Amino acid sequence: MTEEIIIAGFGGQGVLSMGKILAYSGIMQDQEVSWMPSYGPEMRGGTANVTVILSDERISSPILTHYDTAIILNQQSMDKFESSVKPGGILLYDPNGISHHPERTDINIFQVEANAEAAKLGLMKIFNMIVLGGYMKVKPIVKLENVIKGLKKSLPERYHHMIPDNEKAITTGMGIVKQIREV
Amino acid sequence: MEKELRLMKGNEAFAEAVIRAGADGYFGYPITPQSEVMEYLMAEKPEERTGMIVLQAESEVASINMLYGGAGCGKRVLTSSSSPGISLMQEGISYLAGAELPCLIMNAARGGPGLGTIQPGQADYFQSVKGGGHGDYRIIVIAPASVQEMYDSAKIGFDLAFKYRTPVLVLTDGATGQMMEKVYIGEQHPRLTEEEIKEKYPWATTGKSGGRERNIITSLDLDPYRHEKHNIKLQEKYKTIEENEVVYEEINIEDADFAIVAYGTTSRICQKTMQLAHEKGIKLGIFRLISLWPFPKKEIRELSKKVKGILCVEMSAGQMVEDVRLNSVDGAHIQHYGRMGGVIPSPTEIFDFFEKNYIKD
Numbered sequence: 241m242t243e244e245i246i247i248a249g250f251g252g253q254g255v256l257s258m259g260k261i262l263a264y265s266g267i268m269q270d271q272e273v274s275w276m277p278s279y280g281p282e283m284r285g286g287t288a289n290v291t292v293i294l295s296d297e298r299i300s301s302p303i304l305t306h307y308d309t310a311i312i313l314n315q316q317s318m319d320k321f322e323s324s325v326k327p328g329g330i331l332l333y334d335p336n337g338i339s340h341h342p343e344r345t346d347i348n349i350f351q352v353e354a355n356a357e358a359a360k361l362g363l364m365k366i367f368n369m370i371v372l373g374g375y376m377k378v379k380p381i382v383k384l385e386n387v388i389k390g391l392k393k394s395l396p397e398r399y400h401h402m403i404p405d406n407e408k409a410i411t412t413g414m415g416i417v418k419q420i421r422e423v
Numbered sequence: 424m425e426k427e428l429r430l431m432k433g434n435e436a437f438a439e440a441v442i443r444a445g446a447d448g449y450f451g452y453p454i455t456p457q458s459e460v461m462e463y464l465m466a467e468k469p470e471e472r473t474g475m476i477v478l479q480a481e482s483e484v485a486s487i488n489m490l491y492g493g494a495g496c497g498k499r500v501l502t503s504s505s506s507p508g509i510s511l512m513q514e515g516i517s518y519l520a521g522a523e524l525p526c527l528i529m530n531a532a533r534g535g536p537g538l539g540t541i542q543p544g545q546a547d548y549f550q551s552v553k554g555g556g557h558g559d560y561r562i563i564v565i566a567p568a569s570v571q572e573m574y575d576s577a578k579i580g581f582d583l584a585f586k587y588r589t590p591v592l593v594l595t596d597g598a599t600g601q602m603m604e605k606v607y608i609g610e611q612h613p614r615l616t617e618e619e620i621k622e623k624y625p626w627a628t629t630g631k632s633g634g635r636e637r638n639i640i641t642s643l644d645l646d647p648y649r650h651e652k653h654n655i656k657l658q659e660k661y662k663t664i665e666e667n668e669v670v671y672e673e674i675n676i677e678d679a680d681f682a683i684v685a686y687g688t689t690s691r692i693c694q695k696t697m698q699l700a701h702e703k704g705i706k707l708g709i710f711r712l713i714s715l716w717p718f719p720k721k722e723i724r725e726l727s728k729k730v731k732g733i734l735c736v737e738m739s740a741g742q743m744v745e746d747v748r749l750n751s752v753d754g755a756h757i758q759h760y761g762r763m764g765g766v767i768p769s770p771t772e773i774f775d776f777f778e779k780n781y782i783k784d
Contacts, residue, residue: 260430260603263430263603264430267428267430267605272604272605273430273603273604273605274602274603274604275430275602275603275604276598276601276602276603277601277602279455279456279541279597279601299604300691300692300694300695300697300698300770301691301692301693301694301695301696301770302598302602302604302688302691303598303688303691303692303767303769303770304695304769304770305769305770305771305772306771394430
């Protein structure tokens with residue numbers, strides 16, 4: 241199994257850290273992982289994206305043009321990456337701030353209203369974890385227990401008290417994700 | 424002992440690895456895309472772990488000359504930078520090579536020329552393997568292609584540097600430097616004590632203690648005949664390195680009809696290109712250079728006899744391809760594909776070029 245993912249949005253939305261948590265989770269379940277960020281000047285206040293690959297085999301290219309899954313968190317990223325989802329693949333997005341919704345009919349499209357939900361909970365910091373929950377529901381590759389293990393390993397101990405909030409955010413995301421187009 | 428597993432950037436893995444390889448000192452000046460090396464070292468405070476010194480110098484020129492001083496005392500010293508910074512160090516590297524001083528230099532290359540861009544590039548190949556500084560000298564150049572290899576390159580690099588008393592360059596690029604992968608962290612090798620340095624490196628300037636001649640570290644000799652002798656000695660050393668230190672990896676080369684030659688980040692990208700070829704029933708293999716200098720001359724010659732065509736892929740206008748052509752048999756079909764200015768080629772565009780130029784009908 242190899243899963244090739246692009247996560248794209250604004251700098252500050254937690255795009256890179258969400259990718260990092262996915263990569264850590266992959267390690268926790270004995271997979272090969274790679275995490276390749278965009279590190280250009282566009283990161284400062286602009287768009288940010290990261291390519292994450294989880295695989296049972298040695299990973300070849302960490303840089304890709306087509307993805308099994310695209311997780312899209314702003315309009316610029318939708319414009320850039322909608323066409324890069326492999327036919328039959330998954331596009332998961334937060335409709336907040338999206339004016340041109342995806343039009344492809346050969347991919348599975350899901351929405352997760354993570355921004356609205358995070359605002360409702362008054363916890364904007366866990367926005368990305370709600371999105372991650374949505375992803376974990378539609379593509380159950382990483383197990384929740386491994387995500388939690390990954391968080392414990394990647395976060396300094398002084399932040400471990402926030403792990404329950406993150407876990408809650410993931411289960412929330414799993415609950416609110418909805419499919420809007422099926423191949 | 425079970426090795427510790429971490430998720431790290433290439434730059435961070437290299438920084439942790441130099442501490443564990445028993446380095447005595449790091450001297451550097453920040454530049455994207457390798458600033459994480461010093462950032463990691465500063466945060467990690469290796470002086471509390473092993474006594475290793477980390478110093479931000481006032482410039483790249485100062486850094487490389489601090490290496491000259493440290494290495495002259497037999498210490499394991501290193502610096503890291505990115506393309507424009509490495510250019511500034513070339514005079515110092517020539518001096519280090521001339522004075523036969525061991526040290527480790529890491530270049531997370533970016534697109535050039537000039538200040539260029541902060542995105543990855545491989546256009547420093549000529550500078551790295553043909554001597555960016557003046558004079559008849561060579562340095563060992565190794566090109567890691569994964570975060571684990573970034574880690575491993577620290578100990579390998581130091582060991583080669585001291586084995587041959589030569590600067591060793593780890594040539595990577597912004598992509599492998601910034602990318603995170605899992606990495607197995609090895610054991611902590613202790614720093615050498617002053618006594619151990621005196622014993623292992625009798626050439627080092629450790630303070631004259633009775634009975635021996637003075638050790639002189641210099642690249643200057645005004646007597647041309649004596650200096651020619653020194654040059655001959657250097658050339659003999661380079662020949663020994665060429666005979667013993669060639670490293671490469673062959674991936675599906677055994678029954679290949681065609682081969683891609685690449686190193687570092689592009690060799691990873693080309694592995695995906697290879698998969699695309701295999702899906703179409705084309706026998707494409709990869710010959711990955713690990714040591715850029717010494718160059719695998721004999722192996723490339725054999726490869727050029729064996730396959731119908733070789734495609735060289737680099738993030739440059741075509742530099743390594745010159746060495747591939749030079750060492751191939753006459754009439755071999757060799758082409759170059761590359762992107763410049765910080766653009767990373769995609770596996771599919773490489774495949775499209777390959778298919779168009781190598782697979783007729």
